[in-house]
Amino acid sequence: MKTILAVALLFLVSSLSHGQEWKPSDKLLDAIRQVESSGGKFVYGDRGRSLGDFQMGRAAWTDVSQWRKARNLTLYNYRTDVFRSDIAREYASNYLSILRTGLLKKLQREPSASELYAAYNIGLTRFWEQSRYDIRRINSMTARKCREIETMIANTPTQLANAAPSPK
Numbered sequence: 001m002k003t004i005l006a007v008a009l010l011f012l013v014s015s016l017s018h019g020q021e022w023k024p025s026d027k028l029l030d031a032i033r034q035v036e037s038s039g040g041k042f043v044y045g046d047r048g049r050s051l052g053d054f055q056m057g058r059a060a061w062t063d064v065s066q067w068r069k070a071r072n073l074t075l076y077n078y079r080t081d082v083f084r085s086d087i088a089r090e091y092a093s094n095y096l097s098i099l100r101t102g103l104l105k106k107l108q109r110e111p112s113a114s115e116l117y118a119a120y121n122i123g124l125t126r127f128w129e130q131s132r133y134d135i136r137r138i139n140s141m142t143a144r145k146c147r148e149i150e151t152m153i154a155n156t157p158t159q160l161a162n163a164a165p166s167p168k
Contacts, residue, residue: 027153028113031113032092039053051083052084056092095120114146118135
């Protein structure tokens with residue numbers, strides 16, 4: 001009984017220290033919104049395949065909805081809600097959290113803003129296929145946008161998180 005109680009207590013303490021999910025900074029989200037849609041001026045991209053302030057495609061939206069469902073968070077409809085700036089921002093934030101988790105596993109370190117953006121822009125799988133997660137080897141358009149993102153957040157402290165610290 002004492003062993004079970006000790007394990008449960010250890011789990012509780014661990015959960016409390018890592019309980020809050022990582023979230024991208026407002027500065028990173030603002031930079032992505034600016035690069036993707038000129039600050040919300042151009043909400044149709046990729047010939048209508050990417051929509052809203054954060055230029056999200058249906059597949060990314062679906063991935064985020066599954067992630068949100070697993071966390072008992074409110075789900076939103078792509079067709080009707082992708083153009084609502086507040087919801088699009090929330091979904092972009094969640095998508096970056098998903099991508100960060102994937103990059104952490106692959107890179108074994110905290111991803112840079114450029115790496116997060118490259119994964120956001122072309123997807124985690126294509127990022128691997130194009131460059132093996134090497135930001136210097138991605139296509140020229142994404143590379144240019146990565147430089148824009150880095151320039152926009154240059155005045156931000158090195159931590160991109162404004163929520164929970166990175167797991168060690």
